Amino acid sequence: MNTGPADTRSSHLDLADLIAEANGQAIDDRAREHLVRCEHCRAEASRWHLVAGGVRGLAAAAPEVAQPARPRHGRLRVLTGPRRRTLLVASVAAALVLATAVGLGVSNNFVHIKFGTGGNGAGPVLTAVTGCTGLEQAVGRLEQVNGNSLVVKTASGQPVTVTTTASTFVSMSGALRSEITDGASVMVRGTRSGATIAAAIVTVGQPFSAVNPPGYVPVQGTVSEASSAGFTLVTSGGTRIPVTTSADTLVIVPHASLGQLQHGATIFAFGHAGPDGTLSARAVTGITQFPPGGPAGAHLHISVHLKVGAHVNGCSPRAIAAALLPGS
């Protein structure tokens, strides 16, 4: 506070006091008393409060930074063989695709994803989605793609037609190493071995979400020298990082086209049901199962539980897309 005898400039609060006050930090009693009775300083404090609020508002609007964390080993579910691979793929994909949909995140370092419907073969074609009135969900295997529509066969064996428009959010994930091509922008999440990263997850193209599944620090860059065994990741700073991929590497394409969805993929579609039973989709994601016989060295250990139903946080296009890809 500028109240000392040698200070002839001002009897008002020093900027440091005003900044501290705007930051909610303690100021000394003398400064506090001055603030109570000085209209000029109260106005200044109010202006700095507003500026600080603006800065924090922008910070709060910043995308969520990737949150790496390791799963709790005590809760690992270790499986073996093809079932292990299938479950791992499904669970990892589901973790990425549906965490928001079921209101669960990765902040607890362990993801229990609940998805699917009609496991007993008698489930409905469409199921309600909470959080957005009129929104329904179709889940099943992709039978065929006809132009802008999909035919999905549900677990009960019933076909459902899913129509899309140019604004439908389409994404896909699974054993899709062929999507990793030279020049592609990718985000790699994996484990280090010396200078090499063994990729557990590779996100191709512009990421929709900044959320990580537990355990990995993401590295972003451009693909170079892509092969079936891996590629070289060139970071924005020019660093070249060798990346290995395997049959267990999960590839995610957050912004895909219908033509990229593979026959047999598990399809999750959110949209509105028409009178003829078709689903006019606002968001579609396809999860491609890993092929049997791949190496058993899966990197992620995330358990999965099945449950009917899903949830979205609103009806905006982004909210619905976010329900299929969390953390936007």
Place this chain on the structure above:
Amino acid sequence: MNEPHREVGSPTFTASRDGACDDAALLRRIGQGDEDAMAAFYREHGQVVLAQVLLVTGERVLAEEIVQDTMLAVWRGAGSFRGESSARSWVIAIARRQTRDRLRRRRLRVVDDAFLADQPSSGPGPEATALDRADLAEVMGAIRQLAASHREVLGLAFGSGLSLPEVAGVLEIPVGTVKSRLTAARAALGRILNEKGQNR
């Protein structure tokens, strides 16, 4: 309508924080190649660094790349951390250098000397009046239009949890210059708001 006491933001952006000892221990472990420690450090500081870099660059993808490069630099350089500053100000200083390098390559300048001259406000002029009349959304929009150097100092002072001496350390300028720059930033903010008000 001015709402000076409205709280915006998350606990990530509180002005003060504990855990300096934990940070030092984390950095020691990172220096020894402990990936868990790196992940913990990332969780502790990544969001604040991203918010600060995004405030300066205004580009999400670029900001995320800079944060990534910053964390790679932390991974490689944690052993050189001597504890002379807080880990938060250390990592933000690294991010600032990364940002400056990246923007320099794009022929932009983070710190433009033209914006660094002391421009202390002189009482409730039109800029202060404009600020008094502005609401939070308008202020947020106006901050986006500030020069990078002004966004930077505001972000460090209000968004990163650093003290003014720590801000001075990050910017490598005296505390008095930090104050001058903050005052100039607010004056510029007021001018933007004033111009918007006149155009309405």
